[in-house]
Amino acid sequence: MLAQHLFNGLMLGVIYALVATGFTLFFGVMDVIKFSHGDVVMLGAFTALATYAAASGAGITHPALLLAFMLAAALGVMALLGALMARVLVLPLRGAPAINVLLITLMAGTAIRESVRLFYPQGSNPKPFPRLLPEGAFEAGGFTLRYDSLILLGLGLAAIAATGLLLERTRLGLAIRAVAQDPETAAVMGIPFRATVLATFALGSALAALAGVVNGLYYSEVNFGVGLLLGAIGFSSAVVGGLGSVWGAVLGAMVFAALQTAGALVVPGGSAYRDVFAFGAVIALMTWRPAGLLAERSAERV
Amino acid sequence: MPPVGAKDTVRIAFIGPLTGGVAANGLGGRNSADLAVRLRNADPKAKYTYELMVLDDECKPNVGVQVATRAASDNSVIAGVTHYCSTVAMATVDVYKRFGLPVVVWGAVLPDITYANDYKEIHRVNGTMINQNETAAQFVTGLKFRSWAVIHDTTDYGKGHNKYFSEALTRAGGKILGTFGVTADQQDFSAELTRIKDLKPEVIYFGGTTPLGVRIRSQMDKLGVKAVFQGTSGIISDAYIEGLGTLAEGTLAFREGAPVEKLPGGKAFLEAYAKQKYPEDPEAYGPFAFAATNLVMDAIERSGPDRRKVRAELNRTRNVDSVVGRITFDDHRQNSVPLITRFVVQDGRWVVWEDSDYATGKRALAKR
Numbered sequence: 102m103l104a105q106h107l108f109n110g111l112m113l114g115v116i117y118a119l120v121a122t123g124f125t126l127f128f129g130v131m132d133v134i135k136f137s138h139g140d141v142v143m144l145g146a147f148t149a150l151a152t153y154a155a156a157s158g159a160g161i162t163h164p165a166l167l168l169a170f171m172l173a174a175a176l177g178v179m180a181l182l183g184a185l186m187a188r189v190l191v192l193p194l195r196g197a198p199a200i201n202v203l204l205i206t207l208m209a210g211t212a213i214r215e216s217v218r219l220f221y222p223q224g225s226n227p228k229p230f231p232r233l234l235p236e237g238a239f240e241a242g243g244f245t246l247r248y249d250s251l252i253l254l255g256l257g258l259a260a261i262a263a264t265g266l267l268l269e270r271t272r273l274g275l276a277i278r279a280v281a282q283d284p285e286t287a288a289v290m291g292i293p294f295r296a297t298v299l300a301t302f303a304l305g306s307a308l309a310a311l312a313g314v315v316n317g318l319y320y321s322e323v324n325f326g327v328g329l330l331l332g333a334i335g336f337s338s339a340v341v342g343g344l345g346s347v348w349g350a351v352l353g354a355m356v357f358a359a360l361q362t363a364g365a366l367v368v369p370g371g372s373a374y375r376d377v378f379a380f381g382a383v384i385a386l387m388t389w390r391p392a393g394l395l396a397e398r399s400a401e402r403v
Numbered sequence: 404m405p406p407v408g409a410k411d412t413v414r415i416a417f418i419g420p421l422t423g424g425v426a427a428n429g430l431g432g433r434n435s436a437d438l439a440v441r442l443r444n445a446d447p448k449a450k451y452t453y454e455l456m457v458l459d460d461e462c463k464p465n466v467g468v469q470v471a472t473r474a475a476s477d478n479s480v481i482a483g484v485t486h487y488c489s490t491v492a493m494a495t496v497d498v499y500k501r502f503g504l505p506v507v508v509w510g511a512v513l514p515d516i517t518y519a520n521d522y523k524e525i526h527r528v529n530g531t532m533i534n535q536n537e538t539a540a541q542f543v544t545g546l547k548f549r550s551w552a553v554i555h556d557t558t559d560y561g562k563g564h565n566k567y568f569s570e571a572l573t574r575a576g577g578k579i580l581g582t583f584g585v586t587a588d589q590q591d592f593s594a595e596l597t598r599i600k601d602l603k604p605e606v607i608y609f610g611g612t613t614p615l616g617v618r619i620r621s622q623m624d625k626l627g628v629k630a631v632f633q634g635t636s637g638i639i640s641d642a643y644i645e646g647l648g649t650l651a652e653g654t655l656a657f658r659e660g661a662p663v664e665k666l667p668g669g670k671a672f673l674e675a676y677a678k679q680k681y682p683e684d685p686e687a688y689g690p691f692a693f694a695a696t697n698l699v700m701d702a703i704e705r706s707g708p709d710r711r712k713v714r715a716e717l718n719r720t721r722n723v724d725s726v727v728g729r730i731t732f733d734d735h736r737q738n739s740v741p742l743i744t745r746f747v748v749q750d751g752r753w754v755v756w757e758d759s760d761y762a763t764g765k766r767a768l769a770k771r
Contacts, residue, residue, distance in 0.1 A: 102601055105626070109593035218422065223683070225426035226642035227617045238627060243601060245627035320590070321621045322646055324614060326424060330590060365594030372595045373557045373584035 104244045106362055112250060112319060114358035115257035119312035120335030121342065121350035122264060123305030128344045129281035130301045133191055133202040137210030138309055139332020141179055143325060145310025146230070146317040147217050149175040153231050164233040171233075175310040183306025184299040192298060210328070218325045227324040230317035253315050260311055261351055264304070268347060277301050281345065337383050343393025352394055357383065413451045413708045415440070415699055416474035416483040417692070419510070420462035420491075424588070424614035427642040428487050431686030432509055433457055436484050438676055439696035450704055455696075456480060460491045467491035468498060475502035481708045482506065482699045482717075484692060488612075489513035489560040499524045505702075505714035507695040510688040512636060512659075513563050517737040526717050528698065528730055529691045530659030530740035533567050535636060538743035539657045540571035542756075543633060546768070548606050552599045552630070553582040554592075554619060555610035561587070564610025564635050572608075580604050587615065592622045600628045612637040617646035624650055631655065631768045639687040644751055651748040653761070653768050659740040660727045662755055663690045668726040687753075694725035 120142055127135045149171035156170045190209060194202050218224045234249035268274035276297045279287040288294050316331070317323040334357055342353025357379060364378030386394070417436040420429035440453045458474060460467035467486065474480050475498055483499070486492035487510035499506050500522045508516060508527040512535065517527050551572060555561035561584070569579060580602040583595045596619070599607065607623065607630045609616055616638035623632065634643075636658040644651045663669040663685075672693060676685050685693075698720065699713070706712035723730045730738050745756035749766070760766040 102597065105597045105600075106594065109591075109597060109626075113591055113593075215422075218426070223427070223642075223645070225422065225424075225430070227424070227614050227646040229646055229648050240627070247625060247627075250625070319625075320618065321625070322617055324424065326588070327590065330588060361591075362594050366598070372589075373586060375594070376586060376589075 102243055106366065108244075108246065108250070110358045110362040111355075112254055113361065114355040115254055115261070116312055116316050116319070116331070117334050117338050117354035117357055118261055118351045119257060119308050119315065120331055121338035121354045122261065122347055123309050124336050124339035125342070125344055125347055125350040126277070126301050126305040127191075128339070130277060130284075130298050131187075131191060131195070131202075133199055134206075134336065135186070135191070135302075135305075136203055136207040136332065136336075137186070137213060138206075138305070138335065139328030139330075140210040140213040141183065141306050141309040141328070142313040142316070142331050142335075143323070143328035144182070144213055144217060144313070145175045145179045145306075146313030146323040146327065147221060147228075147325075148178050148310065149314045149317065150228060150230065150323065151221075167231070168233045172311070172314060175314050176307040179310035179313075180303035180307040183302040183304075183309075186306075187299050187302035191302070192295065210332070214325055214328065221325070224325055227322050230321050230323050232318075232321055234318060250319065253319050257311075257315055260308065264308065265347060267304075273297075273300060337380065341383055341386050341393060343395040346393070346395045349393055349395035356386075356394070410450065410452045411708070412454050413703055414454045414456050414477075414480045415696065415703075416456045416458060416480050416485070416504075416506075417696070418458045418460050418467070418470055418474065418483060418485045419487045419692070421457070421459035423461050423463070425462050425487065425612050427613070427640055427683065428510065428686045428688055429459070429462070430683040431689040432487055432692035434679070434681040434683060435672075435676065435685050435689035435691075435693040436509075436696040437681075438672075438679055439693045439700065441679070442675060443697075443700050449700075451708065453700055453703075460486060460488065460495075462488040462491060464490050464494035467495050471495040471498040472502075475499055475504040480504065481703060481710055482713050484509050484695045484699060486511045487688060489516065489563065490558045492516045493519075493559055496520060496522055496525050503710050503714070505699075505710060505717050507698055507717065509692040509695040511560075513559055514567075515559075515563075517735045521735065523714055523718060523736070526698075526720070526732055526736040526738075528695045528725075528727060528738050529688065530738065530743070532563055532635065534740065534743055535657045535659060536564065536567040537571045538745070539633065539635070539655075540568060540575040540577065542657075542745055543606060543631075543655065544572070544575040544577045548577070548631065550578050550580055550604045551606045551608050552580050552602055552604040553608045553610070554595060554599075555582070555584055556587040556612075556615060557584040558587050560612070560637070561610045564637075568608060568610060568635075585611075585615070587611070589615065590618065592619050593626060596622055596626045596628050599630075600626060604630055606631045606633050608633045609638070610635055613640045613643045613646070616643055620647055620650055620654065629769055636687065639746060639753055641684050641686060644748060644753070649751075651751065653766075654748045655756075655768075656746050656753070658687060658744055658746065659742070660691075660744065661742055662744055662746075663726065665755075666690075666726055666728060667724070672726045690726045694727045694730065697725060698723065698730065 338353035342349030364375035483506035492511035
């Protein structure tokens with residue numbers, strides 16, 4: 102029982118972390134909140150679904166090959182879309198009040214969501230997501246560990262670790278961190294500001310696409326509204342962890358998943374209140390640590 | 404001066420969820436109402452030309468009240484065919500009462516919509532969840548199942564189903580091991596289902612609509628919860644089967660009225676619907692929207708486009724043949740639908756229980 106709850110919570114946490122990382126990256130380089138992020142998650146999942154339909158229509162049946170195509174298409178298209186949104190929605194508003202970016206991305210998110218509903222065939226219905234991972238499960242007592250869930254968990258954790266490494270070990274990561282700290286000085290040092298911002302938005306949006314695909318494979322279902330709550334949770338996780346810090350976002354996501362699972366288990370009257378409980382606890386956490394659990398040291402930003 | 408022979412145009416409002424998670428049902432209802440209007444307008448004997456004012460309540464009570472007010476305060480609208488979602492239908496009854504707009508509810512099943520007040524404006528062609536759950540409890544205990552876990556969404560709709568089913572089940576001798584209220588947009592049910600797995604019920608009863616039903620059934624499989632999945636009229640939709648594929652097999656659900664293809668006018672309805680080439684299916688409640696629209700237009704034909712007269716005409720409805728069977732309104736203008744049809748999913752279709760391989764014993768519902 103407990104092991105099952107722990108695994109369920111961990112799986113939720115990984116999906117949330119993939120979403121939260123995007124929020125924190127965008128805030129890091131541009132000091133903006135991109136509210137369409139949840140809908141990019143959803144669009145990533147639908148892109149994968151469309152790729153699946155196209156590829157299986159073209160006669161490809163090998164599950165691993167199909168999955169590779171789906172991931173490549175979803176991550177690639179979302180990365181391009183992320184960079185495009187940064188280029189046309191976020192960069193031109195640099196210097197405008199932050200609330201303008203927030204609003205414009207909020208509207209972009211609604212446009213994405215409604216477009217999928219209207220233009221994807223029967224887009225208002227929940228869609229079955231193909232089961233491409235090996236079936237079967239490991240059973241012990243009341244604990245069921247499905248192989249597909251385990252693979253998804255590994256995939257999510259690997260993506261988070263790779264993002265961490267990319268930020269800390271590569272030139273691109275160095276550039277992103279430099280721009281996050283001080284764009285002017287970074288520019289003086291020869292770091293191209295626009296290119297770095299575009300790369301960051303591409304990276305964050307690719308992670309969102311991955312979250313969408315993992316979410317779809319885990320639940321075997323995707324619907325056009327899935328990004329709403331995922332976006333809200335990803336954003337809260339990033340804030341709880343400390344906006345601007347990747348490991349903070351991951352920690353925040355795990356905390357949120359743990360709170361939700363615990364909320365469903367310990368709150369009397371049951372699971373109806375689990376989101377109330379989780380978001381309530383988040384409010385309490387934010388009062389206690391306004392800058393987040395792993396707040397950036399202020400010196401880094403000055 | 405209108406040209407000689409031209410008819411006056413009369414407007415009717417259609418309100419349902421055209422966007423959001425249950426939009427498939429709303430669009431099916433809208434198309435069916437539209438079909439009724441088109442057929443009537445093509446009829447040379449009709450006294451008026453009808454125009455449908457289509458509004459989206461998004462299955463949200465606040466939006467529902469807004470659009471209901473818009474329709475009711477527009478004097479050119481004579482009557483309405485309104486609401487699939489119980490929460491919305493419940494929130495809007497006062498609006499129709501205040502503006503004196505007669506409406507016929509086409510899909511919402513909460514009993515209170517007609518029974519909590521005595522509003523002469525509110526009629527309903529579909530049955531309520533009381534009858535539905537009574538039959539459900541007796542039928543499933545009759546299949547020798549004894550223990551249940553209940554999941555319901557915490558809207559008026561889900562809570563109503565929980566209440567009426569739990570009462571009926573206890574009377575029928577079934578045992579409820581645990582009840583779980585969940586929010587109507589919840590994505591992850593692993594915590595609830597893990598607890599249910601521990602309780603080992605034979606059946607999981609779900610009071611809610613299609614999107615949640617799809618998620619819960621799918622996640623039962625992920626977590627290895629082996630139980631029969633029993634839903635309500637809220638999951639009887641093609642979208643439920645499309646969302647689950649083969650996992651939908653063996654799901655039970657119940658709905659008022661006979662299945663449309665078995666009714667006298669059902670075949671004609673389905674053929675006429677197909678001819679219009681609507682992109683969406685009529686879904687389970689499309690025939691009710693079709694019948695409600697016809698009922699409204701019949702009343703207008705008889706009494707003229709006047710809200711009070713149309714209301715009186717609708718109040719008097721007795722033994723009217725329609726695509727959903729004979730319609731008779733009781734003292735609360737509720738259609739008495741004596742027949743509850745039992746459905747099971749077989750080979751990717753909602754099949755009437757009596758016609759299924761499960762009834763003949765060729766297939767068996769999963770037992771632990």
